[in-house]
Amino acid sequence: MSGRSPLACGLAERYGDGMKRWLFLAFCLVATLSFCALGVWQIERRAWKLALIAAVDARVHAAPVAPPGPRDWGRVSAAGDAYRHVVVHGRYLPDRDTLVQALTEQGPGFWLISPLQTDRGPIVLINRGFVPTGWRGPPGRAPEEHTVIGLLRMSEPGGSLLQANQPLAGRWHSRDVAAIAQARGLSHVAPYFIDADATPNPGGWPEGGLTVIRFPNNHLVYALTWFGLAALSLFGLATLLRTKPVR
Numbered sequence: 001m002s003g004r005s006p007l008a009c010g011l012a013e014r015y016g017d018g019m020k021r022w023l024f025l026a027f028c029l030v031a032t033l034s035f036c037a038l039g040v041w042q043i044e045r046r047a048w049k050l051a052l053i054a055a056v057d058a059r060v061h062a063a064p065v066a067p068p069g070p071r072d073w074g075r076v077s078a079a080g081d082a083y084r085h086v087v088v089h090g091r092y093l094p095d096r097d098t099l100v101q102a103l104t105e106q107g108p109g110f111w112l113i114s115p116l117q118t119d120r121g122p123i124v125l126i127n128r129g130f131v132p133t134g135w136r137g138p139p140g141r142a143p144e145e146h147t148v149i150g151l152l153r154m155s156e157p158g159g160s161l162l163q164a165n166q167p168l169a170g171r172w173h174s175r176d177v178a179a180i181a182q183a184r185g186l187s188h189v190a191p192y193f194i195d196a197d198a199t200p201n202p203g204g205w206p207e208g209g210l211t212v213i214r215f216p217n218n219h220l221v222y223a224l225t226w227f228g229l230a231a232l233s234l235f236g237l238a239t240l241l242r243t244k245p246v247r
Contacts, residue, residue: 021240028237035230039223046219052079053215059084060213064149070122073191076154083213084152086194090118091144092126096184100172101163102130104210109133112206113175113193115186116148123186125177125193127153129206150196151211 064087068076092114099110109132116126126148155177158164163173167183181189198209 025237025240028233028240031233032230032237035226035233039226039230042219042223042226046217046223049215049217049219053217056083056213056215060151061085066120067124067152067190067192067194069120070188070190076191078154081152081192082154083211085149086152087147087149088116088118088124088126088194089145089147090116090124092116092146093123093186096186098172098180098184099131099170100175104130106130106207106210107132109135111175113180115181115184115189116146122188122190123181124190125175125180126150127175127193127195127208129196129201129208130210131206135205148194148196149199150194150208153193153195153211155191155193 060083062085064085067084067086067088068081093116096115098113100113102109102111109130112128112131114126114128115123117123127150153175156174157176157178158174165172165174165176165179167179172180175193177189177191177193181187195211196206196208198207201208
């Protein structure tokens, strides 16, 4: 014997199918609107990504300029400054190099990060380029004065969860400007670093100019997916509206 009262059974019999129909209609309507909103959001993201790619391309191919000085360090951002073509002059500080693990088209090895005491005063970390595992340093003595042309890069704090930087052990997995400066006892250091260009170095190493500039842009595919799901939901809504409820 059913546990429901005769009144409850009567209401379910009278309104049950109609209630389910309205619930399905509401679900299809909400799904259609939600998928459309997600599709529009992806279109907006695509427009933003294309603008970012165009801005970075313009910076990379512009004439090199001086990087932001101390007065502007607080305003340096990835959106406004990353990959800016810059030029600095100065002297490399001896015995302050840092090797950061790298995997490039040349294979596994390290980025050679050296502090440059600029002629304007501040220190800027320079990613002088890639060196292979087992590299022992350049032969002979490099000139004291250096002019470095390259791309401004934003600091990479911390490293990944599985490959965190270990300053005390000398193991570096990311180019964390603040951590490297602290580990090397440096002060008045710019909050960014510079990837040196492909100007040859004595002995062939380090090899600069290996900056990879890649911005994944799959937003159109995502947008079409969301709009496709919206069309399916709209089709379901239309089908329910055309179907007469069973009485």
